[in-house]
Amino acid sequence: MIEVSGERTRAGQRFRRTFAVVSVFMATILGVTGTAHAGIVSWSDGYESNPFGTWERGIQGGDGHSWVDIGMGVARNGSHNNGWLFADHGWSAMRTPKSLSSFPSNRSNCAAAIYADPVGGGAQVGLEIWDPNGWRRIASNVVWIDDAAGYKLVPLFNLNLNGIATVYLQPIYGNNGGPAKYVRLDDAIIQCSY
DSSP: OHHHHHHHHHHHHHHHHHHHHHHHHHHHHHTOTTSOOOOEEEEEEOSOSOHHHHSEEEEEEETOEEEEESSOSOSSSTTSOEEEEEEEEEEEEEEEEEEOTTSOSOOOSEEEEEEEEEESSOEEEEEEEEETTTTEEEEEEEEEEOGGGOSEEEEEEEEOOTTOSEEEEEEEEEEEEEEEEEEEEEEEEEEEEO
């Protein structure tokens, strides 16, 4: 029982350190360091709390597939949970909704990011933000990640989310047969400065 309690304490400390690092990084992305902004509002998800209820899967084409690892030891933060996308001849994505009702009314200075780690060779990994009202893609970014690099940030900058009640954060990966790859996902975040 002591080990379990100690593990929970270490897990909580890792999450707080990770959140602080991501928050500082995102503050730099948003340009709030050294400016007169009043604050930052953020949401984050590390696949830790009910990932099967939070992340929608089955968004795919061809042989694409997505799922969640529970305690497999391949997450960005130790042995906790992570998501993953797979494709050989196709594409896959997963998405999660975020209500912006707790964010400030002026959401013109926002950013989003997720960490991705390709397995079995480098890969182009994308991140998209969608407005479910008409399923309009607000923004997207695709980055190349070398598989030897470990988890790397896939960011979206300069998001204007004014007038949008809910957004979907959606990592996406596609492949056309060279070779089949998994892309692990962890530590998603959306932040707005006001």
